[in-house]
Amino acid sequence: MTPRDLSRRGFLATTGASAAIASTSALGAASSANTNGRLRVGFIGVGGRCQTHVDSAIKLQTGPGTVECVAICDVFGRYLDETGGKIESKTGKAPTRTGDYRDIISDPTIDAVVIATPDHWHATQTIAALKAGKHVYCEKPMTHTVQEALDVYQAWKESGKVMQVGVQSTSLPVWNKLNDDICAGKLGKVMQYQTEMFRNSSMGQWRYYQLTKDMNPSNVDWDTFVGHEQGLAPKQPFDRARFAQWRCYWDFGSGMYTDLFVHRTTSMLKATGLRWPGRVVGGGGIFLELDGREAPDVATVIADFPEGVQGLVTATMCSSNVPIQQAIRGHNGSAVLGTGEDFSGYDFVAERPQVTLDSSIKSERVEVGKVGDTSFAHFENFVGAIKDDKPEQVNCSPELGAAAMVVVKLGAMSYREGKAYHFNRDSMTYGDADASWANHWEEMSARGDKAPHVPGWHAGEKGSKMVPEDYQKLAGPWKDGVDPAKA
Incomplete structure (x- = not known):
């Protein structure tokens, strides 16, 4: 047969x-x-x-x-x-x-x-x-x-x-609570999130899915699994590792990018209200698990959003005991969640009053509640x-799911192709990056524009307005030899 x-x-x-x-x-x-x-x-x-x-x-x-x-x-x-x-x-x-x-x-x-x-x-x-x-x-x-x-x-x-x-x-209810607090201005202008997924094993990530003798062409419809007739993957010979440990191979998965990064990125997008990125770049490599896999064991994705927020997700599959903290950073303070994904709340860590110019902003623990079984x-x-x-x-x-996929998959493509990518939320298209992203922010700065905010923001300019020193008035070009301070 x-x-x-x-x-x-x-x-x-x-x-x-x-x-x-x-x-x-x-x-x-x-x-x-x-x-x-x-x-x-x-x-x-x-x-x-x-x-x-x-x-x-x-x-x-x-x-x-x-x-x-x-x-x-x-x-x-x-x-x-x-x-x-x-x-x-x-x-x-x-x-x-x-x-x-x-x-x-x-x-x-x-x-x-x-x-x-x-x-x-x-x-x-x-x-x-x-x-x-x-x-x-x-x-x-x-x-x-x-x-x-x-x-x-x-x-x-x-x-x-x-x-x-x-x-x-x-x-988990913590993400909705965080989004409410962020939009109300608790953190001030949000500029960055960071998240992680660190693992380690003696055999290599995803190799713990066992290969068994009954995984063979008599018991597995291999052509359907591969999906080559539908154009989903190239036709290829049966391989138990590709069947049971498919996350290691680009034809069927994208390693940690889509198996793990998508978890963390989705949560951060839900907390911040962000969706479509503007610019994405990814890096990494197979630095230890050189066992025939194709997906890297060390990877990082950086996504810049038009709302003036940068997202970072980073991990290694070969070292787990010193992960970075998951956090969302704002000008007035940061929400710190620690590691893992079983969060009952977050720690608000206030910035110095000399920076915020508001002594009422204090560090505190924000409890939200636990969920016994998220699945x-x-x-x-x-x-x-x-x-x-x-x-x-x-x-x-699906909107949240699609946005997270755009972030992590463009990051994977960046790693594999050596490119940075731009995503256009108006046309819902993507392409190779150029200088326009940096130019956009430099032009905003030159004009002295107001800082943009995450979707749903309703806190006015709270935590998003700079207060320059008087000497900053001395800045500016000397036109026709005239000191700008005298203009």
């Missing part, structure tokens, strides 16, 4: 799922109409990360009964068997199994899909699901490329459906937005 034969009927029979549905019509026939008020969910890509979403859905199915796990799809037989068995044992109902995601998307009785496939499949499956009238929960990163991110964002806007991007930490909270938020028919209610919207 050839790899292509493994999709649909051939794949299902080979993996022991011959009793499952192997065509769109059969899948629809096996599902009852949604008459019980439950959200009927299908899962596309049920490997490691998806198990958390399956667990959340099971919890909602066996608890309040708001969800029903009705279908699962994967190219690997063992994943189908294990996930199908878990759902049946926990809920008493076996989900339909298929090797073709189109079976789930085209089934009119399925209300929502959870997409947790490798990155390079996200856009294709998400857009198809939205066009089919389904709500979508798509794991981060939202897409594999910048253009795909913009395409998904547009498809979502046209769909009217609920879509949640799987950056679970955005369900469940994020999934529950998705379900709640569907129930309330409010797409804007999700904690990580």
Whole structure:
């Protein structure tokens, strides 16, 4: 049997799922109409990360009964068997199994899909699901490329459906509180954020995903995984490492840029209210993990925003005990979050009163509250937005997901291509950088323009106005030999 034969009927029979549905019509026939008020969910890509979403859905199915796990799809037989068995044992109902995601998307009785496939499949499956009238929960990163991110964002806007991007930490209330405080002027003019993701291991990042003998062309629909017929990646021979540890390879992922940086960047964009960058550059290299991987083990992305804010995300996968602090810096003070992502609040660190000219600004701890399980909270938020028919209610919207992808992926492209990139938010296009970015700020300075602020700012000039010394009046060109002090 050839790899292509493994999709649909051939794949299902080979993996022991011959009793499952192997065509769109059969899948629809096996599902009852949604008459019980439950959200009927299908899962596309049920490997490691998806198990958390399956667990959340099971919890909602066996608890309040708001969800029903009705279908699962994967190219690997063992994943189908294990996930199908878990759902049946926990809920008493076996989900339909298929090797073709189109079976789930085209089934009119399925209300929502959870997409947790490798990155390079996200856009294709998400857009198809939205066009089919389904709500979508798509794991981060939202897409594999910048253009795909913009395409998904547009498809979502046209769909009217609920879509949640799987950056679970955005369900922490600290980001909304920070955004409120920033817009109210607590930090003064915000100029920079910094964030991190430091890890270490003895085997190399993502190599801890085990390779097993049953990962072979008889059990894996390799052609579908690669997606070469859809133009998603080049045709290539089967490789267990590329299947199970795909984040190491550019065809399928972008290493730490899209697996880790997107987490931190999304949170910072939510806190500051920033979205589309103006200029992005990235650097790094494979400095230690020289094990056949393609993505770097050290990387940094710097994004400059038109609102006059610089964003920094940096990390190494080979040293973890001395990370930088996550922080947002303003002229009057900074919000310091420390490291990690389980934040119950932030520390406000005030600048000196000699600088702020306001002795009432004091350092303090700002408590917001904890979330015990961000993955469940994020999934529950998705379900709640569907129930309330409010797409804007999700904690990580496609707009936020697309903006974060633009930042991190342009950074990855910069690293690989040796270029800096400009992004034009008016035309939603990007291209090679030039001198215009620096020229813009120099021209603003020459004119003495007011400092720009983050979206939603409503604090006037609080913390954003310089107070020059009297001697600064002596500055300026001597025109026709006349001292500017006498002009």
